[in-house]
Amino acid sequence: MGFRAQLTTQEGIMSLKGNAIIGQSGGPTIVINASLVGAIQAAWDIDEIDRFFGAVHGMDGVLNEDLCDLFREDPDTVEAIKLVPSAGLGTCRLKPKDKDLERAMEVFKAHDIRYFFYIGGDDSQLACHRVSELAKSSDWEMRVIGIPKTIDNNLVVTDCSPGFGSAARYAATCCQAVGRDAEAFGNLEVVEIMGRNEGWLTGATSAARPTPEAPPHLVYLPEVKVTREQLIDDVKAKYDELGYCVIAVSEGFAFEGEDRVTSSSQVDEFGHSRLGGVAQWLSDVVEEGTGVRSRHDKLGNLQRCFSATASQVDLDQAYAVGQKAVYWAVEGQTDIMVTIERENDDPYQWECGATSLMTVAGASKAVPREWINETGNDVTEEFVTYCKPLLTGRACELDTGFSSFPKFRLHRIDCKLCAYERE
Amino acid sequence: MGFRAQLTTQEGIMSLKGNAIIGQSGGPTIVINASLVGAIQAAWDIDEIDRFFGAVHGMDGVLNEDLCDLFREDPDTVEAIKLVPSAGLGTCRLKPKDKDLERAMEVFKAHDIRYFFYIGGDDSQLACHRVSELAKSSDWEMRVIGIPKTIDNNLVVTDCSPGFGSAARYAATCCQAVGRDAEAFGNLEVVEIMGRNEGWLTGATSAARPTPEAPPHLVYLPEVKVTREQLIDDVKAKYDELGYCVIAVSEGFAFEGEDRVTSSSQVDEFGHSRLGGVAQWLSDVVEEGTGVRSRHDKLGNLQRCFSATASQVDLDQAYAVGQKAVYWAVEGQTDIMVTIERENDDPYQWECGATSLMTVAGASKAVPREWINETGNDVTEEFVTYCKPLLTGRACELDTGFSSFPKFRLHRIDCKLCAYERE
Structure with a gap:
């Protein structure tokens, strides 16, 4: 039974009400903000999510309780940030240790956080999975969903990784x-x-x-x-x-x-x-x-970060995985990463799927040997068929001057815990 | 009396009939082909120019008699190449010696070349001037016009150099x-x-x-x-x-x-x-x-060469200097470089002017000290006022796939001289 079939049969999930948090992690991409905006806009209409916090600089922001209130951002700014490259909430390259994860749980509990979304690559999905495990073992009901992102396209299971196409x-x-x-x-x-x-x-x-x-x-x-x-x-x-x-x-x-x-x-x-x-x-x-x-x-x-030549498919997929993460979490899913599933090569058709965080955490996918030619100096037709649809351009009017990239205001929320020192 | 006033008073110039040649020199730019296309399209309707040759790889092509017939290129391709970055005829970094210039004169005479256009920076304008001098001293009536080009914007007299803005x-x-x-x-x-x-x-x-x-x-x-x-x-x-x-x-x-x-x-x-x-x-x-x-x-x-973010003003100016070079040569001008003259900062207005090749040959223009702030870590408002109009964007639909850059067919013409070996 495929993932989407499971989803539709999950009836009677208990509604989970509380706050949500989202962070961006690792090397930014041209479309990483589209995933963030997809999640924010999905959450606007969801009763279960009271407040939606942004973790400033990803896991660093969680540990330092450096959180902002995303529902206070101007809706037009949120919409505009969809097309702004790089991480609007800031990012980090932190691999959390056990003590860090315990601290993260304290922060989640202090702020009644029941939904954790993390946009990142394989290391970040591992962090996500560990948060999920820790929540279970500490009896804190929380839904944890990973949102895929990497220009390297090396996440497993998903057909491609948002950020790659652009x-x-x-x-x-x-x-x-x-x-x-x-x-x-x-x-x-x-x-x-x-x-x-x-x-x-x-x-x-x-x-x-x-x-x-x-x-x-x-x-x-x-x-x-x-x-x-x-x-x-x-x-x-x-x-x-x-x-x-x-x-x-x-x-x-x-x-x-x-x-x-x-x-x-x-x-x-x-x-x-x-x-x-x-x-x-x-x-x-x-x-x-x-x-x-x-x-x-x-x-x-x-x-x-060079966004003038962004891929429209990439932008659409980045937005969709952020949006679906929120929808599916509220529907009861947890400990999964949203994926892209390819339905057809030409015309290119895709939809979102999901996989357990376990399967993607810390794993990486190389280009198959048979997609590289025998002499090792080019890719094969299979690679081209796979790759080409991800590179579609974006029809848009170029800015004739230079306008500022819109930014979040990052309205900080009050801390509830003592300051934290990493070891 | 300004240059344009002189132009309009030059009555009774003898019409000079024969062939023309054009070459591209030095580091290419995003808009250098626009200058070439401006010259070709101007020459289409001019009776004095029988045949228009392209020098393949600039002065190298002249010396090696590696010439192509630009009037045989498909007009739609010529129009399309206006927007293709880098030198469509190929370029070179050759500083001609005396013997090279004598060889160039032989080639010009063998092919009845009466018009020489050279698109390049200060070194190329020097080469141009030396060709002009040699033509005079060898009693070969020829009109020689330099077309400005450099991303460095360091040509003197001209307000700016095509290639810089993009x-x-x-x-x-x-x-x-x-x-x-x-x-x-x-x-x-x-x-x-x-x-x-x-x-x-x-x-x-x-x-x-x-x-x-x-x-x-x-x-x-x-x-x-x-x-x-x-x-x-x-x-x-x-x-x-x-x-x-x-x-x-x-x-x-x-x-x-x-x-x-x-x-x-x-x-x-x-x-x-x-x-x-x-x-x-x-x-x-x-x-x-x-x-x-x-x-x-x-x-x-x-x-x-990254053309997706080209400047429209830069493209327009590059085209205009190529076009004017041909018009003015036929009207009797020689030993000049076409320039850009600024009429107004805001709204930005400009037109083409000219200066003697002598004044620009081998000379270069630094940013004035007073356009850099006192501490030397930024430019001043004067610099901004000067520069901003040159950076206007280009409103265009981005290509949604990847299409080939159109190319010249470079129909070669027969050599008339023995092969040449540079010393």
Whole structure:
């Protein structure tokens, strides 16, 4: 029996009345606020939720009792924030220890919090699951729902992760743009894309190619390693064919049998950093190996926040998972993460599903080996079929000037507990 | 008597019939093809121009007699290429020597070329001027017109340089986007922007701020040096005020009394590059100096080719300078560069003017000292008034998928001379 079937048969769930809390966690995305807004707008009309608190800087805000009253935010501002990139409540990179979780429970009890929603990746889903377990063992009735988010697209069970499509669309747009620059000079160009262990984003830049000749011409995912010799041969062949070549690599790229390149933050006695990133290093390698001039670009943090090229499907899905989290919690669900289920590739159809937090907590999904070609320098048609629908653009009028990103006012609520010091 | 007055009084100029040639030179821009298209479309209706050749890869194409027939390009493709970033004819970074210029004259004579148009920055305008001088001294009647182009905005006489506005708009959009990311974490963020000797682009990111609190909060131009102590103090003050801070710096940034950071392409015995760029280095410096975590992004080559955030004014001006170059050449002008003349700041009004190639050749314009504030960490209201109109957006429907950039077919014409070897 599938999850949605279960949902519809869950009759007679006791109504749970109280307050709710939501937080954003980990690296932000272009659409993470759409999930938050989906949850807030869903909660507006729900009697069971008295007050809806925002945890400022995620779990940090829970522990420090730094909470704001989301129902006091102006509804027009809430609606506008749907399209604002990055975490409107602030985010954190905190992995809660046992003592932190106990503190979180104290905060939840002090503020009569019966609903906990957490927007994040696999680590955050683990935190969510542990909160859920602790609530059960401390006899505090609470519904805990994880809302998926990561540009890395590495959450398991869900067909894709909100945040991925928009990051991928930016990365693909960049590869096609720098391709024009590389072709004008007849150069090589190495583009470094986020994804330390999984190559979803890097592969997506290939899936977005409008024609087989469009850049990037070679893509290397961390899932498959190639030798120096093979990569140089690949580049030479493409350059001979096209007169230029764009090479997309994940930040986790390494040659077969070699260590990864690390971008050290240590500085030498002159204050200079010791190492560049993968793009700069690999650019030097291919220039030396081919004799053709090479340039490089690292797409960096903009993959998490450049919203002018957002994906409409991604925005819609991010909103939906936030909205469904609230609806399903009130209907009695707990200890689950909302997922995206694919109904059809073309035309693309999807709906929300769910999975237990246990199954996603701390787990990650690599690109399947069979979705990468045999030589390891491109993705296959299966990858393209999977990825393409997630990259649809957004028809909108570009802002002709520069307008401010709207922001929450973050009306703080009074603390009820003593201050907390993390160990 | 102004230039336009001169133009209208130049009666009785001998009509000059023959072929024309155009080339693109140096670093491409988001709108450099608009100048090319402006010239092609102007030439369509001009009887004096029999054939219009494109020099493939600029002066390289002239020397190698690698020419294409632009009148054979499909008119719809020409129109569409107006919006395609980077140099559609290819570009080069060649500084012609005396022998090269003599070869160029041979090519011009062999193909009955009477009009030479060159789209480029100050070095290219110098090449243009030297061609003009050589034509005069070799008794070859030819009209030579420079078309301004550079994202650096450092050409003299002209009010601004086509290419700048769109690069600035991308850089400003990036600063505002990464500002959201930095605020969500409560971090510092260093953004590295092109401009080795002039800070026009870096300053523009400040001019685009919709509110005084919007990022970037500190901007450092190469025109004014600050000490390490001052910069750290600046960052601390902004961070204390806002809880995060975005610092925009030109790639040519250096502290008072210190050498510039260079991004070396040399590799050590492990194949790793020795140095990072300015952003990475400065990010380490501010993190160490303030104790607050810092991230960094180098905007890189995308400033020359990311067209989704192009400036409409920039596109219009790029088109106009290409168009006017052709009109004015046919009307008898030579040895000039087309310029942009500002008529009014607000509402912004401009028209094309011209200046002698001599005045712009090899010269460059820094940001005036009085347009940078006294402490050297921001631009002044004068800079903002100057810059803001150049950053207007472009109202357009975003492509909902990914369509190919249209390309020229580059129909090559037959060579008439022996092959040429550069010394």
